Amino acid sequence: xxxxxxxxxxxxxxxxxxxxxxxxxxxxxxxxxxxxxxxxxxxxxxxxxxxxxxxxxxxxxxxxxxxxxxxxxxxxxxxxxxxxxxxxxxxxxxxxxxxxxxxxxxxxxxxxxxxxxxxxxxxxxxxxxxxxxxxxxxxxxxxxxxxxxxxxxxxxxxxxxxxxxxxxxxxxxxxxxxxxxxxxxxxxxxxxxxxxxxxxxxxxxxxxxxxxxxxxxxxxxxxxxxxxxxxxxxxxxxxxxxxxxxxxxxxxxxxxxxxxxxxxxxxxxxxxxxxxxxxxxxxxxxxxxxxxxxxxxxxxxxxxxxxxxxxxxxxxxxxxxxxxxxxxxxxxxxxxxxxxxxxxxxxxxxxxxxxxxxxxxxxxxxxxxxxxxxxxxxxxxxxxxxxxxxxxxxxxxxxxxxxxxxxxxxxxxxxxxxxxxxxxxxxxxxxxxxxxxxxxxxxxxxxxxxxxxxxxxxxxxxxxxxxxxxxxxxxxxxxxxxxxxxxxxxxxxxxxxxxxxxxx
Numbered sequence: 001x002x003x004x005x006x007x008x009x010x011x012x013x014x015x016x017x018x019x020x021x022x023x024x025x026x027x028x029x030x031x032x033x034x035x036x037x038x039x040x041x042x043x044x045x046x047x048x049x050x051x052x053x054x055x056x057x058x059x060x061x062x063x064x065x066x067x068x069x070x071x072x073x074x075x076x077x078x079x080x081x082x083x084x085x086x087x088x089x090x091x092x093x094x095x096x097x098x099x100x101x102x103x104x105x106x107x108x109x110x111x112x113x114x115x116x117x118x119x120x121x122x123x124x125x126x127x128x129x130x131x132x133x134x135x136x137x138x139x140x141x142x143x144x145x146x147x148x149x150x151x152x153x154x155x156x157x158x159x160x161x162x163x164x165x166x167x168x169x170x171x172x173x174x175x176x177x178x179x180x181x182x183x184x185x186x187x188x189x190x191x192x193x194x195x196x197x198x199x200x201x202x203x204x205x206x207x208x209x210x211x212x213x214x215x216x217x218x219x220x221x222x223x224x225x226x227x228x229x230x231x232x233x234x235x236x237x238x239x240x241x242x243x244x245x246x247x248x249x250x251x252x253x254x255x256x257x258x259x260x261x262x263x264x265x266x267x268x269x270x271x272x273x274x275x276x277x278x279x280x281x282x283x284x285x286x287x288x289x290x291x292x293x294x295x296x297x298x299x300x301x302x303x304x305x306x307x308x309x310x311x312x313x314x315x316x317x318x319x320x321x322x323x324x325x326x327x328x329x330x331x332x333x334x335x336x337x338x339x340x341x342x343x344x345x346x347x348x349x350x351x352x353x354x355x356x357x358x359x360x361x362x363x364x365x366x367x368x369x370x371x372x373x374x375x376x377x378x379x380x381x382x383x384x385x386x387x388x389x390x391x392x393x394x395x396x397x398x399x400x401x402x403x404x405x406x407x408x409x410x411x412x413x414x415x416x417x418x419x420x421x422x423x424x425x426x427x428x429x430x431x432x433x434x435x436x437x438x439x440x441x442x443x444x445x446x447x448x449x450x451x452x453x454x455x456x457x458x459x460x461x462x463x464x465x466x467x468x469x470x471x472x473x474x475x476x477x478x479x480x481x482x483x484x485x486x487x488x489x490x491x492x493x494x495x496x497x498x499x500x501x502x503x504x
Contacts, residue, residue, distance in 0.1 A: 009079020012134035019130040031103050031123040036067045038106040074099045100128040198267035198447050207443045212399040213414045218284040225345050226273045233314045233365045237349040246370035249301035262291045268447035274358035275487045279496040285450050290334030294327045302371050310370040311363040319361045319378035330355045355449045356421035358389040386490045391420030393480035395470040403501045414455040423475035427454040433467040460502045469497045
């Protein structure tokens with residue numbers, strides 16, 4: 001009987017999770033994510049940093065799966081308790097409500113601004129109602145009903161009704177999620193008012209023909225994302241404002257439409273996550289459109305005491321840059337990505353785009369910019385990561401595959417190289433594990449702040465195993481270091497290498 005009851009509880013909980021997931025498509029946060037977000041916020045750096053280094057972007061995915069597993073365990077325990085007449089009905093109801101209450105209470109207490117109370121309450125209430133109702137239905141089946149009294153079924157149904165009432169209340173108090181977007185045509189029209197445009201250099205045909213080589217410009221859906229939030233903010237651009245304050249002469253706020261009315265810049269720009277390993281794929285390039293941050297600061301008038309600029313996201317995430325970096329002509333508040341409004345995952349309606357520094361400082365879902373007189377420590381700085389976060393020079397080998405066959409006696413070795421604002425002046429390739437080096441051909445970079453693709457046409461002497469190694473020299477003449485270091489705390493370094501087998 002316990003096995004049947006546990007199965008009933010797991011099925012009911014799985015049904016509830018499915019319902020909350022389907023509801024989340026309309027904008028209501030997926031309830032388990034709120035609990036997962038609370039776990040992230042409570043996790044100290046000495047735990048989160050090794051996890052991120054070991055699991056990278058899988059860390060969040062495995063966390064979500066773990067939270068869902070906790071929900072299912074609670075479902076099984078509730079099913080067993082509900083089928084046992086010795087367990088008090090109030091205890092069964094409390095066990096059934098536990099994960100949903102924990103989602104709201106812990107989510108709001110620990111995650112703070114990253115979780116909206118009304119939305120969290122709505123998602124959890126819908127899930128609880130589905131679980132209570134599903135469990136009641138399954139316990140009414142012939143095989144399980146012998147252990148479940150009618151009063152218990154009535155109590156579970158009452159719980160379902162109460163949860164449904166809470167869902168209605170959440171809708172009344174907080175509405176559903178803020179989901180309105182400005183029309184694409186309006187944004188695109190505004191984007192045509194460009195003060196200057198950095199041309200996107202055309203790709204060379206020889207590079208475009210190389211299998212496995214990274215695209216020059218990354219499609220929006222393929223661009224990497226790494227966030228501290230499991231619940232992506234959904235912002236209503238019609239009410240969104242970007243506030244400027246702190247050590248400025250003229251504090252002000254600007255609306256989305258006002259931002260679009262300003263003269264804009266368009267440029268290709270590469271972003272890379274500081275947790276990217278050598279040879280990793282947490283790096284992408286897109287064409288961004290936005291307003292120079294310096295133009296907005298001209299309106300605000302930073303005081304002479306200004307030291308750091310604090311960037312705050314809608315969800316409460318913070319980071320900072322030096323005032324000189326904020327006034328860099330190429331630092332912008334971006335609102336278009338490859339000609340389209342920013343996808344929600346990339347910071348809609350506006351995000352910071354800062355040349356020369358790792359992605360964690362390019363704050364998404366930007367809502368506030370404050371000038372301060374001290375060295376502000378943001379989310380990742382508090383956990384030990386780099387404050388300045390300047391990009392390290394590195395190369396990645398994309399081609400050929402591990403096992404490859406020479407075509408007309410030749411094999412094309414290719415990949416990308418990146419050094420942030422410093423640019424790439426030279427890439428060298430070794431086919432003998434670093435004993436000798438040969439310069440590769442560089443394709444014109446898409447822009448001044450992007451990666452560059454490279455290739456080397458190699459004629460292997462014989463079919464055998466070879467170790468390929470690549471290194472780069474940046475625009476200042478500095479050769480990248482060969483010392484292999486992990487991403488924490490200043491970004492990874494070292495040469496990328498690949499063992500290949502050349503077949504006849």
